[in-house]
Ligand code: NDP
């Protein structure tokens with residue numbers, strides 16, 4: 001850890017992600033001296049390639065705007081670099097590296113042949129017109145195209161990047177390269193996308209929670225659930241929870257959160273989807289339509305006033321990193337929360353994760369619980385290579401099997417190292433050993 005911190009002292013989020021993995025894999029390093037000799041941790045924490053670039057574009061007023069673009073090609077031991085693009089004003093090198101690092105282990109767990117990468121920009125899509133977003137995406141791809149390709153690096157969506165942005169990015173790649181290939185995933189259905197990809201992260205996160213409960217003779221049916229976020233992952237987490245008969249009572253955006261004691265019905269979810277995806281509005285508007293619900297604005301700095309203080313059995317953090325702090329975790333434990341399935345990447349701060357683990361909660365880290373999104377991206381790549389599309393039942397079936405396999409893999413790895421039921425250790429150990437064994441096979445790279 002000291003080596004990583006000394007090399008890049010300012011990269012707080014990256015240190016946090018590395019530290020969690022390093023803690024978990026201590027016993028693996030002790031049992032396998034060849035890993036230490038191979039300098040495996042020094043190699044794993046150094047991205048294979050970091051690309052940073054200028055993204056100039058012209059806004060609707062004719063003014064020139066300049067953003068920064070990133071692509072971190074972290075590790076290609078298991079396949080082409082694979083991972084999303086995030087467009088959010090908070091994006092910086094540390095956040096990109098933490099996401100790319102997590103992605104390496106997550107992708108290893110999916111069973112599919114994918115290396116790990118991540119990219120994005122500090123561009124803020126909020127309040128931008130479709131034409132501004134298009135001009136930005138075209139400029140972004142005008143540099144990115146030379147670094148990616150269907151066998152090299154296959155980006156997809158993340159915060160602020162969904163079907164609209166993937167369309168603009170794909171169109172520009174195709175123009176520049178004169179090739180119609182599976183260079184991006186999350187494409188729309190009629191031009192190479194996969195059924196179930198939009199739903200996959202949220203559905204997968206709920207399937208993972210269902211597996212964790214099934215292993216303990218329980219089910220999600222009738223369970224009260226806290227959900228944060230209201231974007232892609234949160235929406236389909238809510239949808240699957242409703243389908244399974246659970247009772248979700250909260251959701252949020254960066255301005256605040258909504259608590260609906262009666263429960264969020266299918267009709268209400270339709271409204272949320274329309275509000276957030278079509279109208280690009282704020283969750284506050286929900287309480288105008290459903291006045292029995294309560295809206296609590298956030299305190300302005302993106303911290304605090306998350307939906308974590310309500311009584312529930314399960315929690316699905318689906319917004320962003322570090323959205324659960326130690327105080328939230330203690331409150332959750334006190335209020336009866338027994339299961340956490342992370343839809344977002346690293347939503348739990350380390351001190352909060354320690355509370356969950358000490359209190360023996362059923363706690364799945366993002367790299368296991370939210371792997372369904374990238375897994376179906378892997379299935380989209382497979383369909384593109386074969387030039388066919390599977391029906392939704394086929395993709396959903398494969399997604400379920402992948403989530404079940406990840407669950408078993410985590411439990412097996414945790415048990416092997418004397419930590420039964422510890423999904424954090426299980427996910428880190430299983431992902432780590434798969435990647436580093438491939439790296440050792442491939443020589444000093
Ligand atoms: P979206 O952009 O669709 O939605 C993000 C949601 O989180 C919005 O409700 C947004 O609020 C809220 N949010 C984002 N940043 C903040 C912040 N700093 N403070 C408070 N709220 C915030 O993104 P996704 O749903 O795709 O992604 C959500 C999480 O899931 C991320 O951690 C992402 O990395 C992870 N993930 C996504 C996958 C995917 O396939 N899309 C796959 C695996 C993980 P607002 O509307 O105000 O911006």
Ligand code: 2IT
Pocket residue numbers: 082083084085103106154155156157158185345370371373374375377
């Ligand atoms: O964090 C993630 O796994 C994603 N944003 C999805 C990546 C992908 O390539 O589908």
